[in-house]
Amino acid sequence: MTNDKLAEDRALRSQQNQEYADSLAKDLAKKEEKEKIRLEAERKVLRKQTIQLYREKIQADQPPPTSGPPxxxxxxxxxxxxxxxxxxxxxxxxxxxxxxxxxxxxxxxxxxxxxxxxxxxxxxxxxxxxxxxxxxxxxxxxxxxxxxxxxxxxxxxxxxxxxxxxxxx
CATH class of the missing domain: 3.10.20.90 (Phosphatidylinositol 3-kinase Catalytic Subunit; Chain A, domain 1)
Incomplete structure (x- = not known):
């Protein structure tokens, strides 16, 4: 009975280790996804800031109206x-x-x-x-x-x- 109990304990331990590894992998994947979303949001803000800075620059550099045809x-x-x-x-x-x-x-x-x-x-x-x-x-x-x-x-x-x-x- 001790060998059966030992085998049962090992199987349970192995199952627990596998479940832990699966859970850890899911947690890491979620963390990576959150980081990816955060980085994309930062890049989006940077793109909008670039456009806004360019707008401000061209507002200041507005050329005079063109004269002479055509x-x-x-x-x-x-x-x-x-x-x-x-x-x-x-x-x-x-x-x-x-x-x-x-x-x-x-x-x-x-x-x-x-x-x-x-x-x-x-x-x-x-x-x-x-x-x-x-x-x-x-x-x-x-x-x-x-x-x-x-x-x-x-x-x-x-x-x-x-x-x-x-x-x-």
Whole structure:
């Protein structure tokens, strides 16, 4: 009976050790998941801070209105319904200045895409590399990693109506 009791105790001990190991593995997995969530939240805050700092910088560096023809006339519509009319020089103003003007407006969301009516579709190449990277990190995709264009002519036609679409998770 002692050998049976010893074997029973060993089996019980082995079962308890296995249950402890399983429980420990689950606890470690939960801890890792919490840490992953915490790090992602920190990265999200950092991305939003980067956008906010850039907004503050372009508010301070707002260029004077462009003088001299030819002009590129654009109407920007934001998700809130707010509108912005832009008149940019086709010869001297760049896509970066268009992006800055869009982002500078208080109605502009942090994460957005730009669409045009005619031709209908998303306008690619308007985002500077730093913003493309932030969008890619925020939404886990490389769809936004297109090289930034420089000319307004190649980005959107004159008298365009551009829609700013908020991106949701």
């Amino acid at each position: 002009y590129h006339h654009l109407l920007i519509r934001y998700p809130s319904g707010a509108r912005l009319q832009l008149r940019l020089s086709t010869t001297t103003d760049t896509v970066t200045q268009l992006f800055d003007a869009i982002l500078r407006h208080p109605a502009c969301p942090d994460f957005f895409t730009v669409r045009s009516i005619l031709p209908s579709g998303e306008i690619r190449g308007i985002y500077p590399p730093w913003y493309s990277k932030i969008l890619g990190e925020e939404f886990g995709t490389e769809d936004f990693l297109t090289p930034q264009k420089t000319s307004l002519q190649e980005t959107c036609p004159d008298h365009s109506c551009l829609f700013i679409n908020m991106i949701h998770h």
